[in-house]
Amino acid sequence: MAITNAEIARMFNEYANLLEIKGENPFKVRAYRNAARVVENIGKPLEELVKEGFDLTKLPGIGADLSQYIKEIVTTGRFSKLDEIKDEIPPSLLELLKIEGLGPKRIRTLYDRLRIQSLEDLRRAAENGEIATLSGFGPTLIERIKKGVVLAKKAGQRFKWSEAKEYVEDILNYLSTVELTHLQVAGSFRRKKETVGDIDILATAKDFSQVVRHFLNYPKIKEVISAGATRSTVILTNDMQVDLRSVDDDSYGSALQYFTGSKSHNIEVRKLAIEKGLKLNEYGVFKGDKKIAGKTEEEVYEAVGLCFIEPELRENRGEIEACLSKSLPKLVELEDIRGDLHTHTLYTDGKNSIEEMARAAQQKGYEYLAITDHSKRLSVARGLDEKRALKELEEIDRVNEKVDGITLLKGMEVDILEDGSLDMSDEVLKELDIVLIAVHYKFNLSKQKQTERILKAFENPYVNILAHPTGRMIGLREPMELDMHMILKRAKEYNIHMEINAQPERLDLNDIYAKMAKEMGVKMAVNTDAHNIYSLNYMEYGINQARRGWCEKEDIINTRDLKGLREFLKR
Ligand code: DGT
Ligand code: CA
Ligand code: CA
Numbered sequence: 001m002a003i004t005n006a007e008i009a010r011m012f013n014e015y016a017n018l019l020e021i022k023g024e025n026p027f028k029v030r031a032y033r034n035a036a037r038v039v040e041n042i043g044k045p046l047e048e049l050v051k052e053g054f055d056l057t058k059l060p061g062i063g064a065d066l067s068q069y070i071k072e073i074v075t076t077g078r079f080s081k082l083d084e085i086k087d088e089i090p091p092s093l094l095e096l097l098k099i100e101g102l103g104p105k106r107i108r109t110l111y112d113r114l115r116i117q118s119l120e121d122l123r124r125a126a127e128n129g130e131i132a133t134l135s136g137f138g139p140t141l142i143e144r145i146k147k148g149v150v151l152a153k154k155a156g157q158r159f160k161w162s163e164a165k166e167y168v169e170d171i172l173n174y175l176s177t178v179e180l181t182h183l184q185v186a187g188s189f190r191r192k193k194e195t196v197g198d199i200d201i202l203a204t205a206k207d208f209s210q211v212v213r214h215f216l217n218y219p220k221i222k223e224v225i226s227a228g229a230t231r232s233t234v235i236l237t238n239d240m241q242v243d244l245r246s247v248d249d250d251s252y253g254s255a256l257q258y259f260t261g262s263k264s265h266n267i268e269v270r271k272l273a274i275e276k277g278l279k280l281n282e283y284g285v286f287k288g289d290k291k292i293a294g295k296t297e298e299e300v301y302e303a304v305g306l307c308f309i310e311p312e313l314r315e316n317r318g319e320i321e322a323c324l325s326k327s328l329p330k331l332v333e334l335e336d337i338r339g340d341l342h343t344h345t346l347y348t349d350g351k352n353s354i355e356e357m358a359r360a361a362q363q364k365g366y367e368y369l370a371i372t373d374h375s376k377r378l379s380v381a382r383g384l385d386e387k388r389a390l391k392e393l394e395e396i397d398r399v400n401e402k403v404d405g406i407t408l409l410k411g412m413e414v415d416i417l418e419d420g421s422l423d424m425s426d427e428v429l430k431e432l433d434i435v436l437i438a439v440h441y442k443f444n445l446s447k448q449k450q451t452e453r454i455l456k457a458f459e460n461p462y463v464n465i466l467a468h469p470t471g472r473m474i475g476l477r478e479p480m481e482l483d484m485h486m487i488l489k490r491a492k493e494y495n496i497h498m499e500i501n502a503q504p505e506r507l508d509l510n511d512i513y514a515k516m517a518k519e520m521g522v523k524m525a526v527n528t529d530a531h532n533i534y535s536l537n538y539m540e541y542g543i544n545q546a547r548r549g550w551c552e553k554e555d556i557i558n559t560r561d562l563k564g565l566r567e568f569l570k571r
Helices: 005-022 026-040 046-051 064-076 080-088 104-114 119-127 139-155 161-175 208-216 249-260 263-275 297-303 319-324 354-363 386-402 447-458 484-494 511-519 534-548 562-568
Strands: 182-185 198-204 221-227 231-236 241-246 279-281 284-287 290-293 368-374 407-415 434-438 497-501 524-527
Touching: 005 026, 005 064, 005 080, 005 104, 026 064, 046 064, 104 119, 119 139, 161 182, 161 198, 161 208, 161 534, 182 249, 198 208, 198 249, 208 221, 208 231, 208 241, 249 263, 249 279, 249 284, 249 290, 249 297, 263 279, 263 319, 284 297, 290 297, 354 368, 354 386, 354 534, 368 386, 368 434, 386 407, 447 484, 484 497, 484 511, 497 511, 497 534, 511 524, 511 534, 524 534
Parallel strands: 198 241, 368 407, 407 434, 497 524
Antiparallel strands: 182 198, 221 231, 231 241, 279 284, 284 290
16 A cells, blocks of 8 residues: 555644653654655655655655665555554543644643543543643633543544543433433443543423423533424534434333434344334334333333343343353442452552552552552653562551551553563562553564464463553553464463453453353453542453443452452462
């Protein structure tokens, strides 16, 4: 595939931006920007020039290095230095570059001072006034930033479940101030899908027109698309679409079932209805002209010969068969969780001390908390060398003495190096209660190399959990190419567990892989990877994903008490 000069220029510009965010030498940054401009304006494809053997250093601003890089890009389609720097800097910062008025310098300030890493962080900080406290961020700029976030998100089409939740809760609260019989969110949101396209709300009321009038006055509406007697559609200020629908009270159950979806689940359910000589739609289940069910979801499922199926399972991935053979899982719940096995502190890139994290976890009613700061390779996170690691372990002991009602586990999130060796000596690892391993760079290796890298890491006898196994970041980074079947098989043999990382942009393992792990008998841990006390609350998102992956309490190791957990940490 041909690579255009514009693409090469884009790579150089992107690299320059990242260098600048990183705080690199301005001359170096400028060199790449210049090169980008030169490349854009040559007027002949560089690919052809390279093929002709043209000496690229004859071009203005292109030295030996840049000439090499151009050749690399033209021949391989990749710019390895760009790939490398993306491993070092939170890739989510790149999306902030789409905002007009925000250059790399300001992004750096936002990141350094307020830890803003994503459009969503930026939106919140602009709304709650945090940005206004920074010098150089006046009211006009903040207005521009707010508008820019909306635009950039529009391009991003789907919304993370966590973000949708903020709005759903707000809208439901708002709507519940008028007289209603039923109010429920349906669609992918109710199924707890990791991203949602739009929000589907179902309401029934004696006077639905009053509900619609009230809905259309919701303050966060940007645009009303349609307003009708049974359905209204609006766009919110964050560009999220919300559909509000109504049916008669005695159709509430069938409407909820219908609008919860998924579409392919509904199609299967309808097939069963047809086999039974019934008709099923959003108004009810009908035998001839007679309505035999519709008030509740339970009776709708029952009428077609099924049991109630949890919304998270309604993806046509075997839930109907499981229901018919009475083997539906009893899904894990947030309340089942006894502790968090992946957290960071001030020792590396966390924002709270070990003691603060311990107290916050204790407040949540946890029995244990693993402190798992980064190993040294992750220098952007001030990863621990052996000396600082041992110092942290001593502090964990001290805090364990001091804070009652919770046990801290000594852990670490150890980088898996490119060759599959670990970024920490066995002398330190053997002191730990729990060892997480993770890939934080070189995401682009071939499937075979990447799989071998991880399997090699499994050989280390101290490893317990593979953290965020595929490395994907929703909307920002594709998952690594991995032979997941092979990894799960080996994990099972070695008693290594998979993480379901609860960070809203990770949710990794995803639902499909979580189900695969469960079926292969591999246990999982749902962990928040919290970098501050508040993110301990991400657990909910991880549980959503686990439930979508058919996980039951027994599939998740951190539902066990400490004694039970320790059994799973033996190799
Ligand atoms: P989204 O919004 O893209 O994240 O996904 P959903 O699942 O929320 O889809 P949406 O909003 O288009 O529709 C909501 C539900 O309505 C969907 O899950 C199932 C139901 N539905 C929509 N269109 C059809 C259809 O053509 N046939 C059937 N059986 N159900 C449908
Ligand atoms: Ca939807
Ligand atoms: Ca919809």
